[in-house]
Amino acid sequence: MDDLDKKLNDVFTGYVVRKDLVKLVKGNAAVPSYVLEFLLGQNCATDDEERIEEGVERVRSILAKHYVQRAEAGAIRSDIKQSEYKRIIDKVSVSLNEKRDAYEATFENLGVSKVLVSADTVKKNRRLLVSGVWCIADLAYEPNEARDESPYILMKLKPIQMSRFDFEGYVERRSHFTEDEWIDVLIRSIGLDPSQLGRRAKLFQLTRLVTYCERNYNLVELGPKGTGKSHVFSEFSPHGILISGGEVTPAKLFVNNSTGKIGLVGYWDCVAFDEFAGKSKKPKADIVDIMKNYMANKSFSRGIEQVTAEASMAFVGNTSHDVSYMINKTDLLEGLPAVYHDPAFIDRLHAYIPGWEMDIIRGDMFCSDFGFIVDYLAEALRAMRPMDYSGEVDRFFELSPSISTRDRDGVVKTCAGLMKILFPGRDETAEEAAEIIEFALEVRKRVKDTLIRIDETFERVDFAYRPKGGGAWKQVATLEELDYPTTYHSLDKVPWEGSETAMEETMAGAFADDPVGPPRTSEVIADNKAQDGEAAQPADAPNSAADAVSASAVVSKKSEPKAGHLALRENQRGVSYEKLFGAYLDGAHDVEIIDPYVRTFHQCRNVMELLEVAMRHFKFDSTAINVHLTTAPDEYSDSKQEEYLQRIQESVAPLGLNFTWRIDRSGTLHARHLKIDDKWDILLDRGLDIWQRFDSNDAFSIEGRMPEMRRVKAFEITYMKVG
Incomplete structure (x- = not known):
């Protein structure tokens, strides 16, 4: 645990229940997970291993004795006839027979129908009237001569769900x-x-x-x-x-x-x-x-x-x-x-x-x-479900006034639902609320962007929000918009504001600074905009939808390394170590990597990929080329951490690169940096481990050959100039 x-x-x-127990007890029973977990919750809601094992056996016994397998339905019907009564687990549906003025139950797996059900039972469990509900039921048998009446008598029925x-x-x-x-x-x-x-x-x-x-x-x-x-x-x-x-x-x-x-x-x-x-x-x-x-x-x-x-x-x-x-x-x-x-x-x-x-x-x-x-x-x-959390959207932020009624309804309902799930006590912070609002804007924007592609009668709106009471607008883009900046709007039926060239240029631009906290859409914020003579945008007007930036476009346009900040969204593509660090490594001779998580194979492979980029930018002259890694030890006894690092060292040494490492066992190593020639300190919130899982062993995997095609984890980088 x-x-x-x-x-x-x-x-x-x-x-609570241990989730792998469902597999242990399910076997061949075609029972929904919530039915099994209901039984497990009654018998295995503990962290005591012995009691869990006893509970699992008890649930297995219950299923073996009471769950109705279709193939054994005939034998179970016979057992009910021969015994006083039998408890079964089955899916039960109920219908009203107007001729008899009575409710009749059908047991799906047992193959029994027209079993009388009391009106009180139906009133308490109205979902029995539609498509059926899994129940624990006690059935008895009493023969009768009526053609339209079942000999089975329902003594007790309990839906498999919580009572309160x-x-x-x-x-x-x-x-x-x-x-x-x-x-x-x-x-x-x-x-x-x-x-x-x-x-x-x-x-x-x-x-x-x-x-x-x-x-x-x-x-x-x-x-x-x-x-x-x-x-x-x-x-x-x-x-x-x-x-x-x-x-x-x-x-x-x-x-x-x-x-x-x-x-x-x-x-x-x-x-x-x-x-x-x-x-x-x-x-x-x-x-x-x-x-x-x-x-x-x-x-x-x-x-x-x-x-x-x-x-x-x-x-x-x-x-x-x-x-x-x-x-x-x-x-x-x-x-x-x-x-x-x-x-x-x-x-x-x-x-x-x-x-x-x-x-x-x-x-x-x-x-x-x-x-x-x-x-x-x-x-x-x-x-x-009956509670109203729609006001949570307006506690900290306001949505762009250009958003249509249906767009706003979609955003508000998604926000309200996620607030209920994540913050039922309505105790979220402004930063937590911003994440949910931005997410809700994106999933609705995907719908609206599709509408603009197929119907020219819709109007463009700004999917933007800002702090309540004023401030800069934060524009939201879909991930597809960021991955395909030049073609995403190319088939739109609603005319784009400006020429296609202007659109491409705008899509390659950057967001304005985010006044609310860490940015969550892809953006580059250079700290020397004013020095470059860039004009500030009006604070009271949302940017165009095209202002969503393609990180790959921005990073690849860097002609000179600049101080600034870069944040990328989870699942975004178009990023590589070359685009992130290449310009900063030009002519460098001393590089220090500080990353406590260079332990597993894929993390050591990341270091190797960075060295490949560095070697393309190093100036191999009489000055030594040094790269030093400081990392933390792997906690697993069968770790191959040092073996991998040794192989990296041996691989690059003949090429004139001196790669060394130190394993810090103090337990205090947390921050992650890339320091270059006492000129740049690049802060890496995730270190070098920015890629989502992909098959690096597949020689025909495009993700393995081209880093730009990999999906990334959400991460941020801060470029700081020193010295």
């Missing part, structure tokens, strides 16, 4: 965790290892949860196969339903005109459509029209009566092309069926998660640490 495991067990005693939730206690317990700790707890609770995900990837994962805590929230996520897009909607909560195939009838989704029975949107907090993309799909136009009205107004009509509902909608699917193709040839929603590739439908989407930024799910990405029992977190989100 690590420190977070211990803290989580101490603060949320009884509400203490929201005030939840908020108080949340206050014991920092924001970073809390995010990791939530990611663990979903079932993923937070150490395998970057900050941006974690926020994308949490945005999926907004559909459960925010009413009428509309989300789309398209991306490659295997990124876990549908996991949260199929396994996470008993309050959501995933529709496979992405198609459903108006009667099933909204209301059945013949019976007056309300559909899925009336009973579930979130209705998700899996495999939603696909141009060959031809959903009926009538459901699209009803859906557009519902997404905009929270109401629908399929007859004379107007009906309101609160279900959020999530649309997930696979892209058929990569991002480059969509940016340069079509648009980011080009994979949708034709009837959904409609500006009116797209405009009602509050957020677009770029699934292409999500890693393909690997075995090592699953969590084996403690996290919340899924049902506990699901109930926490449900408890916050």
